[in-house]
Amino acid sequence: MLVLILISSFLSPYFLKFQNLVNILRQVSYTGIIALGMTFVIIGGGIDLSVGSMTAFVGAVVVLLMNSLNTVIENEVIVIIIGIATGIMVGTLVGAFNGFMITKGKIAPFIVTLGSMAIFRSLTLYIGNAGEIRSSNILYGEFGMESFMRIPVPVWVMLILAAVLNLVLNNTRYGRYICAVGSNQNVARFSAINVSFVRFFSYTLNGILVALSSILLASRFNAVSTSNMGLGFELDVIAAVIVGGTTLTGGRGTVWGTICGAVMLGVINNMMNMVGVSPYLQGTVKGIVILGAVYIQRQKQ
Amino acid sequence: MENYILKVENICKSFSTVEVLHSLSFNVRYGEILGIIGENGAGKSTMMKILTGIYLKSSGDIIFEEQKIDLKKPVDAKKIGLSIIPQEFNLIKDLTVCDNIFLGSELRKNRLLDKELMKKKTKEMLKVLEVDISPDEKIENLSGAEKQMVEISKALAFKSKILIMDEPTSVLTINEIKILFRLMKKLQKEGLTIIYISHKLKEVKEICDRVMILRDGYFVTEKKIDEITLEQMAESMVGRELSQVFPKKNKPSDEIIFDVKGLTVPGVIENISFALRKGEVLGLGGLVGAGRTEVSEAIMGLRPVSEGEIMVKNRLVSIKKPADAIKAEIGYLSEDRQGSGIITSFSVIHNITLVSLPSYSNNTVNWIDQNAELESGKKYQKLFNLKAPSLKTHLEFLSGGNQQKVSMAKTLDTKPDVLILDEPTRGIDVSSKQEIYRFINSLVREGISCIFISSEMEELIGMCNRVVVMQDGKVTGILEDKDINEEEIMFYATGIREGGN
Numbered sequence: 001m002l003v004l005i006l007i008s009s010f011l012s013p014y015f016l017k018f019q020n021l022v023n024i025l026r027q028v029s030y031t032g033i034i035a036l037g038m039t040f041v042i043i044g045g046g047i048d049l050s051v052g053s054m055t056a057f058v059g060a061v062v063v064l065l066m067n068s069l070n071t072v073i074e075n076e077v078i079v080i081i082i083g084i085a086t087g088i089m090v091g092t093l094v095g096a097f098n099g100f101m102i103t104k105g106k107i108a109p110f111i112v113t114l115g116s117m118a119i120f121r122s123l124t125l126y127i128g129n130a131g132e133i134r135s136s137n138i139l140y141g142e143f144g145m146e147s148f149m150r151i152p153v154p155v156w157v158m159l160i161l162a163a164v165l166n167l168v169l170n171n172t173r174y175g176r177y178i179c180a181v182g183s184n185q186n187v188a189r190f191s192a193i194n195v196s197f198v199r200f201f202s203y204t205l206n207g208i209l210v211a212l213s214s215i216l217l218a219s220r221f222n223a224v225s226t227s228n229m230g231l232g233f234e235l236d237v238i239a240a241v242i243v244g245g246t247t248l249t250g251g252r253g254t255v256w257g258t259i260c261g262a263v264m265l266g267v268i269n270n271m272m273n274m275v276g277v278s279p280y281l282q283g284t285v286k287g288i289v290i291l292g293a294v295y296i297q298r299q300k301q
Numbered sequence: 302m303e304n305y306i307l308k309v310e311n312i313c314k315s316f317s318t319v320e321v322l323h324s325l326s327f328n329v330r331y332g333e334i335l336g337i338i339g340e341n342g343a344g345k346s347t348m349m350k351i352l353t354g355i356y357l358k359s360s361g362d363i364i365f366e367e368q369k370i371d372l373k374k375p376v377d378a379k380k381i382g383l384s385i386i387p388q389e390f391n392l393i394k395d396l397t398v399c400d401n402i403f404l405g406s407e408l409r410k411n412r413l414l415d416k417e418l419m420k421k422k423t424k425e426m427l428k429v430l431e432v433d434i435s436p437d438e439k440i441e442n443l444s445g446a447e448k449q450m451v452e453i454s455k456a457l458a459f460k461s462k463i464l465i466m467d468e469p470t471s472v473l474t475i476n477e478i479k480i481l482f483r484l485m486k487k488l489q490k491e492g493l494t495i496i497y498i499s500h501k502l503k504e505v506k507e508i509c510d511r512v513m514i515l516r517d518g519y520f521v522t523e524k525k526i527d528e529i530t531l532e533q534m535a536e537s538m539v540g541r542e543l544s545q546v547f548p549k550k551n552k553p554s555d556e557i558i559f560d561v562k563g564l565t566v567p568g569v570i571e572n573i574s575f576a577l578r579k580g581e582v583l584g585l586g587g588l589v590g591a592g593r594t595e596v597s598e599a600i601m602g603l604r605p606v607s608e609g610e611i612m613v614k615n616r617l618v619s620i621k622k623p624a625d626a627i628k629a630e631i632g633y634l635s636e637d638r639q640g641s642g643i644i645t646s647f648s649v650i651h652n653i654t655l656v657s658l659p660s661y662s663n664n665t666v667n668w669i670d671q672n673a674e675l676e677s678g679k680k681y682q683k684l685f686n687l688k689a690p691s692l693k694t695h696l697e698f699l700s701g702g703n704q705q706k707v708s709m710a711k712t713l714d715t716k717p718d719v720l721i722l723d724e725p726t727r728g729i730d731v732s733s734k735q736e737i738y739r740f741i742n743s744l745v746r747e748g749i750s751c752i753f754i755s756s757e758m759e760e761l762i763g764m765c766n767r768v769v770v771m772q773d774g775k776v777t778g779i780l781e782d783k784d785i786n787e788e789e790i791m792f793y794a795t796g797i798r799e800g801g802n
Contacts, residue, residue, distance in 0.1 A: 171669055172662065172667045172669060173667035176655075176658060176669065177658075180644055184644050186640055187642065188644075189623065190633070190642070191711075192622070192623035192626070192656055252646060
């Protein structure tokens with residue numbers, strides 16, 4: 001990480017400018033927030049491929065709801081509050097749906113979330129007529145651009161959530177249980193741990209975080225592109241988690257590792273743009289970095 | 302000068318900063334069966350892992366047939382003819398016998414697998430071993446002994462000169478052990494050298510020509526087998542005289558604390574009834590597959606029960622899931638330590654508090670009191686004389702006996718009134734066993750009641766106030782006091798006699 005920052009600042013004098021660093025953080029914050037939820041899912045031995053579609057779906061629902069409420073209610077703040085609350089509720093339900101199918105339906109997480117990835121993208125396209133849904137709420141758009149102490153709101157949200165979830169993972173019963181379930185499901189079951197619930201909850205938590213990310217992302221553009229929003233998020237998110245040191249087989253991982261992973265990927269992106277690497281080649285570089293990072297981790301073990 | 306096939310000279314092995322093998326030297330003669338015994342953590346398995354290229358030695362030399370060899374990975378050892386049959390079987394259960402034997406060294410014809418030839422060779426090999434298994438049988442359909450035979454065939458397929466067997470009899474029945482021994486003698490006659498690692502001294506005495514004893518990573522002694530008695534072996538292993546193995550039995554009170562009536566799991570166990578008194582050790586005896594583990598799993602809510610009731614302290618309890626059983630103050634130590642007892646990637650402390658975690662996090666946000674956890678960890682470390690570099694050490698780095706102590710601590714930390722111990726001494730050494738016996742004894746003296754499942758007759762006889770004997774999922778007899786002896790248990794376990802009390 002340090003090496004990466006050094007190389008970057010060497011390659012481009014603009015890299016270490018405050019505005020650029022803030023930009024990187026803002027860019028990674030949306031996938032970063034989701035990666036926090038994905039960390040729990042992966043530690044619990046699961047995977048969620050549907051996060052990108054879920055982001056679009058929640059965003060579309062929130063903006064459509066606010067647009068129709070705007071015609072009835074004068075006060076924009078109330079509309080936003082209702083919109084956000086509904087968004088979080090939808091995210092919770094969608095995540096719970098994944099969790100339910102996996103634990104009660106006993107279908108492999110990969111399959112369930114592959115299915116829901118298709119379902120939620122298609123529903124989003126349907127309710128938005130496959131186009132862009134613009135928000136008629138001006139305040140909502142401003143809220144997404146807001147900064148606090150010169151640091152953008154979504155970055156604050158990501159950092160605060162990371163701090164809280166880090167405590168959840170390391171200091172609470174749930175955190176211990178999700179590691180136990182991911183390490184050895186059978187031991188967990190014999191140890192009177194409600195394995196189904198622990199896994200179910202990780203998907204639900206992931207859904208809530210997807211909703212938060214989606215609300216912030218939609219407000220940044222004050223619009224939702226039904227075909228593009230959240231596209232490819234699942235890969236960026238999983239990459240951040242894995243680069244951050246969480247094992248894909250479950251059982252161990254850290255929250256701050258995931259944040260580092262997300263930031264690292266962001267830095268690489270930023271650097272390539274500055275140096276002028278062809279956008280078509282950027283995927284290759286990113287892929288090599290991911291493989292390299294995981295390879296180094298394996299050697300250490 | 303004698304002719305040695307293998308000379309091991311001054312081998313040292315350290316894990317990070319801890320040295321576990323201290324300048325170990327020994328020789329292996331052509332065509333002998335060498336027994337290596339020692340307690341858990343004595344360094345037997347580590348030594349064998351070095352010989353088979355799984356671990357790298359820190360220093361020292363290995364000389365094989367007069368040539369210094371350098372083992373870097375398992376394949377190096379296989380190439381020169383050093384094979385191991387590991388304690389845990391290394392077979393792929395979805396593949397056939399034939400596929401497993403040739404795994405990694407498949408025979409080919411025109412770049413395609415030559416299935417016919419492999420099948421033919423497998424048949425020949427199995428015939429040499431005098432076992433009746435079809436090469437097309439899937440591994441998952443085989444018994445423990447049959448799997449062992451497949452492992453042996455696999456080793457022989459590599460044209461082994463030395464075969465290392467790590468605790469080969471721990472999963473075998475008496476009959477299967479006899480077959481295995483006959484086979485070992487036969488292979489020895491054909492010129493194979495065998496290194497035999499075991500805890501079971503009687504077996505070592507029976508099958509080996511020479512025995513070497515290790516303790517705490519040091520070489521203790523080496524003797525011809527007829528120059529050493531069982532007692533001497535045991536004493537060299539633990540480094541002190543063994544006093545009486547079993548502690549004096551506790552006299553239970555008359556109060557019935559735990560009562561099972563008509564417990565039935567369809568197709569598995571049928572109409573199981575017994576009562577447990579306060580301060581009693583009640584044995585569950587029977588042959589492998591009699592349904593003893595299944596009874597405890599049914600009690601713990603791990604298997605769906607169709608009929609029957611369970612009374613704890615005269616109160617009817619409904620147990621649908623393990624949490625219900627924990628609430629009813631029943632604790633269970635699983636027989637399958639690695640599979641369902643402990644999490645090897647968790648630290649000692651985290652394993653100990655895995656079941657009892659709610660009592661360490663009894664607040665609205667379920668915040669874990671890590672200081673209290675640490676205190677408990679220290680308490681059990683002292684109580685069990687646990688040997689671990691630190692309480693934060695992951696269990697994968699501990700020996701089997703110490704893992705078992707952690708597993709016991711985990712079960713006890715929920716403060717159960719009724720303790721179900723399923724094969725608590727399986728695969729651990731004599732002195733750890735003795736520690737566990739004493740510990741169980743001190744628990745029942747404190748008023749805890751214990752259901753004790755064991756396949757070792759001596760344990761049942763030495764530890765239990767009464768023994769419930771099972772056969773084929775049913776209780777065939779309940780033995781008391783002086784009726785508890787090997788013959789009686791066998792009579793009921795094999796179904797020759799039934800309905801005694």
